[in-house]
Every structure is written in C-alpha cells, then in structure tokens.
Amino acid sequence: MRFNRNVAELTRILRNSGLILLLVTFVSWPAGVWGAGSQEKIKFRWAFGALQQSETELKLEAIGSNSVLKTGDQLKMMVELETDCFVYVVHHSSQNDIKLLFPYTLKQLATDYQQQRKYYIPEGDRWFELDPHVGRETFYLLGSRQRLEGLERLFDQSENADPSRKAELSRQILDEIRIFKREHRELAAAAERPETIGGAVRGFEKAQGMNRPDVAVIAGEISAPGFVVRTFTIDHQ
Numbered sequence: 225m226r227f228n229r230n231v232a233e234l235t236r237i238l239r240n241s242g243l244i245l246l247l248v249t250f251v252s253w254p255a256g257v258w259g260a261g262s263q264e265k266i267k268f269r270w271a272f273g274a275l276q277q278s279e280t281e282l283k284l285e286a287i288g289s290n291s292v293l294k295t296g297d298q299l300k301m302m303v304e305l306e307t308d309c310f311v312y313v314v315h316h317s318s319q320n321d322i323k324l325l326f327p328y329t330l331k332q333l334a335t336d337y338q339q340q341r342k343y344y345i346p347e348g349d350r351w352f353e354l355d356p357h358v359g360r361e362t363f364y365l366l367g368s369r370q371r372l373e374g375l376e377r378l379f380d381q382s383e384n385a386d387p388s389r390k391a392e393l394s395r396q397i398l399d400e401i402r403i404f405k406r407e408h409r410e411l412a413a414a415a416e417r418p419e420t421i422g423g424a425v426r427g428f429e430k431a432q433g434m435n436r437p438d439v440a441v442i443a444g445e446i447s448a449p450g451f452v453v454r455t456f457t458i459d460h461q
Contacts, residue, residue: 266309266367266450271302271443275351275436284437287456298351300439301325305339312366312375313345314401318359322394324379325363333371342440349436364401365454367446368408375400401453408451 272287275298287299303311303326310333313326326345327333346352366372378400382393446452 264369264450265307265447266369266452267306267445267447268309268311268367269302269304269306269440269443270311270365270446270454271439271441272299272363272456273301273439273442274299282436284439284442286442293354293458295354295356298353298436300351301345302440302443303343303345304341304440304443305337306445307339308369310368310371312364312372314364314366314397316362316364316394316398318361320391320394322379322382322397330376330380344439351436359459361458363456363458365452365456366401366404367448367452368404369450372400372404375404404451405453408453 273284274287274293276283276285276293277296293299301313303313305311311326312324315323315325317323324330326343327337328347366375375397378393378397382390382397385393446454
C-alpha cells in the first residue's frame with residue numbers, strides 16, 4: 225500500500241535522527257485508541273421520592289407516573305456516582321425561573337465531587353416542601369461523561385445577572401438542554417419520555433425535622449453509553 229511505502233521511506237530518512245521510536249509508536253498505535261472510553265457507560269444511582277402524610281404515618285414513595293401530591297408533601301433527591309461522569313439536576317419553575325439544584329455550586333465539581341458518595345438534594349436532613357401555590361414545575365436530570373461547559377457557563381452568568389437578563393438566560397439554558405438532548409438522543413439508554421406526576425413545587429420551602437426515612441432506600445441505578453436525560457413534570461392538582 226502507498227501508506228506503508230511512505231512510512232518506510234520516512235523511517236529510512238529519520239533512522240539516524242533519534243525520532244524513529246516515536247514514529248513507530250505512532251504508526252502501530254491500535255485502531256480506535258484515540259476514542260477509547262468515549263463509549264464507556266456512565267453509571268450512577270438516583271432517587272427522587274415524596275414523603276406523604278397518611279392518617280397514621282409518614283410514607284415515602286418513589287416519584288412516578290401514578291404519584292399524586294398535595295400541599296405539604298415533601299420531596300428529596302439523591303445522586304451517587306458509580307463511574308467517572310457528571311450529573312446535573314435542573315429545576316424550571318412555573319414562573320420561568322431556572323435553578324441548578326445539583327451540583328450545589330459549580331465550584332463543587334473541582335472540590336467535592338466523588339464516586340461512591342451519596343449527595344442529597346437538598347443537603348442534609350432538609351426536604352423541599354410543597355407550598356400552597358398551584359403551577360407546573362419541571363426537573364431535568366442530565367448525566368454525561370464530559371462536563372457540560374456550555375450549560376455551566378450559562379448558569380454562572382445567570383447567577384450574577386441583572387433581573388432584566390434572567391429571563392433571556394433562562395431561555396438559553398432551556399435551549400441548551402434541548403440541543404443536548406437532541407444531539408445525544410442516540411446514546412440514551414432508552415427513548416426519553418416526559419414523566420408527569422401530581423404535586424406542586426412552586427416556592428421551595430425547606431422542611432426540617434427528624435425521623436424521616438432515607439430517600440436512598442428507593443434509589444435505582446441509571447446506566448447509559450455516554451449520556452442520559454430524564455424529565456419530571458410536576459403539576460399541582
């Protein structure tokens with residue numbers, strides 16, 4: 225082949241130059257090695273639960289298509305990384321406010337982002353409590369092998385933006401999520417479908433208290449070739 229003859233000629237020219245070892249190493253590199261790891265699966269555990277008060281006790285249920293929530297019910301999430309990946313939890317409120325719930329801050333990705341550690345949302349023993357307002361809330365769960373630098377940059381801008389710019393930045397963040405979903409749909413473990421549940425999360429009130437169950441007990445494993453997205457839409461009824 226012409227390629228092999230060219231390599232041989234170049235090898236002869238460089239034989240005495242001290243670069244022959246580098247050349248041979250490059251030419252004989254196994255096919256596809258530069259993309260090695262790009263198709264490795266991301267894997268993490270995820271829990272999204274609601275704590276509901278029955279007549280006699282508090283009951284923890286996984287958020288699902290048949291869930292019905294009411295004012296006063298409480299929500300909590302948990303993320304536990306199992307492979308080298310990046311997970312983001314984004315909340316889009318009924319009033320078009322966008323908030324990054326996880327990581328807690330973007331600086332956390334460089335200082336406190338470990339595998340085999342449970343990260344609760346909100347942190348500690350706090351829970352989100354559903355307030356009296358009605359409305360539609362959307363949560364996006366995004367997982368990727370690489371950091372979503374464009375999304376991070378928009379959140380960083382939004383955090384310090386004037387109120388007059390926040391609506392536009394919110395739109396850009398949603399567009400970024402939609403583009404990301406569309407470009408990586410073929411890598412998803414399954415076709416994405418919005419999951420609708422009952423409830424309201426309009427003004428997040430932080431609930432405190434002891435003797436609440438650990439939401440991690442309802443966690444399930446999420447695995448995908450390189451990308452995953454889940455959408456949870458919550459309506460107050």
